[in-house]
Amino acid sequence: MAIEVGGRAPGFELKDNHGRTVRLSDLRGERSVVLVFYPFAFTGVCTGELTALQEDLERFVNDEVQLLAVSCxxxxxxxxxxxxxxxxxxxxxxxxPHGNVARAYGVFDEDKGCAVRGTFVIDRSGVVRWRVVNALPDARDRSDYLKALDTL
Structure with a gap:
């Protein structure tokens, strides 16, 4: 079961695509976080979602917000x-360890060995303020993320 709105976002420490360590706790008090889990790199729906976020990057990465995308x-x-x-x-x-953060957020598909399409908007204090969880084939709408950010 995915983390509920109003719950504390589980902390994590993961390496990014450049080998740098990223900790959720380092952003606490500084910026809100849009945490996007996606199944696999180099797949059609995932690429469409992630490139759509890139198109609105100034809304998702700025002094107020940090976008983080997670896959296994x-x-x-x-x-x-x-x-x-x-x-x-x-x-x-x-x-x-494979999928540990996705499991902590309740979005790991044990049968497929990957995260499903879960997105969590986390406020500066580390509380989940909005979420959406979609099945593997169902793309998310980035405009929903923007509406959620506007409420923070």
């Missing part, structure tokens, strides 16, 4: 994927 792909896979798709925000690897 390796850091090396994510580096090539970000370069190929010209993604300029952190892609975090939940590769090992």
């Amino acid at each position: 792909d390796s850091m090396h896979t994510l580096r090539v994927y970000a370069e190929q798709e010209a993604l300029e925000y952190p892609l975090l690897s939940d590769f090992w």
Whole structure:
């Protein structure tokens, strides 16, 4: 079951596509976070969603908000994927222990071995203020994220 709105966002420490450590706790008190879980790099729906976020990057990465995208792909896979798709925000690897962060957020599909399409808007104090969880084939609408950010 996915983390509920009003609940505390589970902390995590993951490597991004450049090998840098990203901790949710480092953003607490500084910026809100849009945390986007996606199944796999180099797939059609995921690429469509992530490039759509890139198109509105100034709304998702600024002094108020940080966009973080998480998959169970390796850091090396994510580096090539970000370069190929010209993604300029952190892609975090939940590769090992495999899917632990996705599990903590309740969005890991044990049968498929990947995250489903879960998005969490987390306020500066670390509380989940909005979420959406879609099945693997169902793309999310970035305008919903923007509406959720406007309420913070």
